[in-house]
Amino acid sequence: MAKIYTDKDASLDPLKGKTIAVLGYGIQGRAQALNLRDSGLRVIVGVRKGKSWDLAEQEGFDVFDVGEAVKRADVVMVLLPDMEQPKVWREQIEPNLRGGSVVDFAHGFNIHFGLIKPPPNVDVVMVAPKGPGRLVRDEFLAGRGVPALVAVHQNYSGRAMEYALAIAKGIGATRAGVIETTFREETETDLIGEQNVLVGGLLELLRKGFEVMVELGYQPEVAYFEAINEAKLIMDLIWQRGFYGMLTGVSETARYGGLTVGPKVIDDSVKQRMKEAAARVRDGSFAKEWVEEYSRGAPNLKRMLEEVKGHPAEKVGEQIRRLMFGS
Incomplete structure (x- = not known):
């Protein structure tokens, strides 16, 4: 404890x-x-x-x-x-x-x-x-x-x-x-959480969800609302009430669909890859890679940021945010 x-x-x-x-x-x-x-x-x-x-x-x-x-x-x-x-x-x-x-x-x-x-x-x-x-x-x-x-x-x-x-x-x-x-626990959990969930995992989940809907022929603006914009509402519910509280705060259809389909999409193979990513944090491989990347001026990071900036979801998101927030 x-x-x-x-x-x-x-x-x-x-x-x-x-x-x-x-x-x-x-x-x-x-x-x-x-x-x-x-x-x-x-x-x-x-x-x-x-x-x-x-x-x-x-x-x-x-x-x-x-x-x-x-x-x-x-x-x-x-x-x-x-x-x-x-x-x-x-x-x-x-x-x-x-x-x-x-x-x-x-x-x-x-x-x-x-x-x-x-x-x-x-x-x-x-x-x-x-x-x-x-x-x-x-x-x-x-x-x-x-x-x-x-x-x-x-x-x-x-x-x-x-x-x-x-x-x-x-x-x-x-x-x-x-x-x-401990310094070890804080460092490793921080990096593992960022990579698997908070930054890497969430970003890829939202992007893939958007891409799937668009590839199936739905309007990008509608796909953005369903796959990305509403994620904040769900996270706010989880933050305020926990998982169970979130589930009681959405419709019964959403509860059933989420609980039956979610584990099929994010399955144990994803969990295994998360463990592999965690192993690279724990054995120092990620730290070594990041230090070397930074020492070269972070060219890969800059390239990946530009790719994110140019993603269709980002372009649609700019339009949606202007409508919602006027900026």
């Missing part, structure tokens, strides 16, 4: 009087920096010169280049894009990292796959919100929070979990609940 922490299990005291450097001021970095500051903590921002620097200054933060921010910090939150982190770590973070510091990541990728190897005299923790930065901020402002995962990779001080829970409390996550995990 998972160990879940809530507000009563966490305290901000471990972070009081300390300087927290949030590295990166993108969607997640901005949200966490603002939430921590609103929780009464001392936050500075480390980022390159540019729009993010300007925005952080406009929003009242003391802003420094990454190396200088690390020098000034007791707690370093590495909220930069995954594939930028190793280079920034080598060149700007590690040379300026003080012994006894706390280093926090929002995703375990670089630690788990050995792309970043922290020195032994720092705490290394992870607080991984299970939602995008905008939601982390909006829920905090509404007096709620986005759930998160917390983990300790390196416990130099003997208090690493206290620091992780304090960060989670500061960004509002303990309001909703945080689950204790």
